[in-house]
Amino acid sequence: MPHDADAKSSKEHAWPLFRSLASYSLPGDLMAGLTLAAIAIPEQMATARLGGFEPQIGFFAFMAGSLGFALLGGNRFLSCGADSTITPIFAGGLAALAAVGSPEYQGFAVALALMVGAMMLAGGAFRLGGIANLLSVPVMVGFLAGISAHIIVSQLPGVLGLKSPSGPMLDRIGLLAGELSRSNPFTLCIGLGVLATVFVSEKISAKIPGALIGLVAATLATIALGLESKGVSVVGVVPGTLPRLTVPELAPEHWVHLVSLAFVITVVVMVQTAATTRSFPSDPDKPADVDRDFLGAGAGSVLSGLFGAFPVNASPPRTGIVAETGGQSQLAGLAAAVIVLALLAFGTGLLQHVPDAALGGILLFVALRIVRTKQIVTIYRQSRSEFLLILATAALIIILPIQQGAFLGIVLSLLHGIWSTTRARLVEFERVPGTTIWWPAHPHISGEHIDGVAVIGLQAPLSFLNAPGFRSDVAKVLGTATPQLLVLEASGMVEIDFTAAQILLEIFKACNEQGVTVALARLESVRAQDAFERFRLYDALPRERIFHSVDEAVRKLAKAE
CATH class of the missing domain: 3.30.750.24 (STAS domain)
Incomplete structure (x- = not known):
């Protein structure tokens, strides 16, 4: 046994790149990769639309995140790609710099991905895993509740069949409330139907690709019933383009404008990456190598930028799917990326009639899932002062422009830590x-x-x-x-x-x-x-x-x- 342990250790050190592939299981990883792709395809499309991008950009981000993390990351299960936690933050920040969907908007997103990737790589190289502790649990819980509210408000117009209002969050909520009577019953049924399908599937087993089932059912219903003529908007033509090298051409002052936003996104990515890799350790007998996984997530964001996409993040739900379906290495993520690549190359026609409301239903489920209700109740019962932190952080995210609210949430977490230290007598x-x-x-x-x-x-x-x-x-x-x-x-x-x-x-x-x-x-x-x-x-x-x-x-x- 000692000899086997030594051999395993030397084998790991012999793999500076693609380390997790040293312990792959071909049948298990391929099955896990197939399941991961079924979960990721609708989720990545929906997250891309959440950020104001075309669906294929979400696929680019997933492929880049999977390849980058497999290249430098250490965790055998972690899935990296487009993520709904950070997407509303950087989308709000980029919208202040350029019109959503414009080439300038895309260029800023690419630059942001490169900057976040560089910061993550630096964090891993200099072993700055402690930065992941900048957000306390109550602040993170409030942060996620605020993000959830943003996702819900941004997706409700699509589900209701209404024009998306602009302006501050509270104004948008008021405008939507006044337009409820004009909702399209067909889009509402599609959105709520997909939401219910994902919810029931998740309750039965996380391995069931409820999002994919709901998406396929909604698409077939749209085609069969001719719902496009009844006001149901669809994704439309998805270009069958493959990722190609993209380098943003931005003036130096534009890069400077992105620094604060990149820092906020990096902190959130570090927190979520650390939480994910600690929740699904490669070896239960060894501490998670958070710094190594920062390198993987950083490489994923750099590649995502070079692919013409946006910053990526670790996904706890997708990581859980890989671990639960027999995945043994990052080969599962690479297999899922190959499936997505094949869809882009040969099957984009299948996505043309996907209803926008179906993607909205998926994101509504994501928004409801990231709200940590049990933790909120527990904190309320055990620490009223920290419960107030949850409310304050959520309020900052909801009321202020989201990137400013996220930054102030980090500041609030630091102030809470300072206050706790100064209370020591x-x-x-x-x-x-x-x-x-x-x-x-x-x-x-x-x-x-x-x-x-x-x-x-x-x-x-x-x-x-x-x-x-x-x-x-x-x-x-x-x-x-x-x-x-x-x-x-x-x-x-x-x-x-x-x-x-x-x-x-x-x-x-x-x-x-x-x-x-x-x-x-x-x-x-x-x-x-x-x-x-x-x-x-x-x-x-x-x-x-x-x-x-x-x-x-x-x-x-x-x-x-």
Whole structure:
């Protein structure tokens, strides 16, 4: 067995490119690829239309995402392609720069894909997987709820057979509400019928291609009943063009205008890629290689741009399909891409009579699925303050232009993290009766004090955000009843920055002036230990006053006093 493990490890290292193909299963991957294509074809068409692109552009994005991730990615199951989470964001941002559907719009999308791909590649190369944590769970849940609202409002006109209104989100909702009585019953039946088909299929088994079934049924009904003459709009002619090398010709200032939008899209792609690869790990016994998968997703976006498409993203539902249908490697994604390529080359005539309302029904299902209702309920019950984060993020996405709302959502997540850190205050410790354990004081737990001894700690990294408050709390302890020995329990201080180090020096100096002996216990963090060296804290607090436990410090120094 050890020999097999070594052989497997060396085999993996021998595959710098197409790494996941080293463990392919031809029958399993081909079957998974066929199922993936059946799921992806209608979904990629719908997502392309959501972004204001022709259906074949969605196919280009899927092929590029599949090839790029297979080339550099590490996860064996992850499916990469056009994604409804990021499409409304960049579509809103691009619409502010050029008319939807125009050559300029297409050029901006290509440039954006290249920029997002470059940022993802840099994130993977420099191992910046921690960026995926920029969005907290409540903010991400609110973010998805806001995106869902955008998808629903953008697709309802097509499903209702109405002209799509323009303007801010709330204005569009008001205009749609006023036009409901003019809905086309045929498009409404098609859209809701496809939605119901996908929903029922998903309930029975995620392996059933409900979207494809609904799309085929809606197309056949449209042809058989002559619904085009009754106001049902269809996709129309889909050019049987294949991807070709595309390089955007944009002025330098236009590239600059795309930087902020590219950053927002990159953060969202990183978050979703990390979540997907952690949910479907290649090896359950090993941690997911998020940085490697950033490279794969980045390569997918770069290729998508070169193919003339838009940024791509990891898809949790499609990835789950690959894992559940026997896929063993990225060969499944490549097989699906070949099927899509064949459809583009020989079968685009089959797509001519696909109703727009059917694509709208698919996207309505996607919009409803990305709303994490259970998490919203759980957060509401367990943390009302973080539930407010969900509402605030969703409101930002809905009320403001979507790209601005997404950016402010990221800012809100960072502010929430900063606020959580600044809330960390000094904690006093007590000895558990009959033991040598010192534990944070609690009203429901009896603890012991030792005369002349104060044991305090901070259960958070000590930084410029909370160090001033920590200094004030220590001053209160020293001013209330000046102890002879002050023990700082440092197990929670995993990091100490320059500002915090200077404040610690001030605390040590103040204690020395008041005749208080200071000791440090459980400085376990390697980074914190390094900070003591770099900031010369050992000059103010001799190393002989550093202990492995509070009990050891109290036994040695309290007696000495």
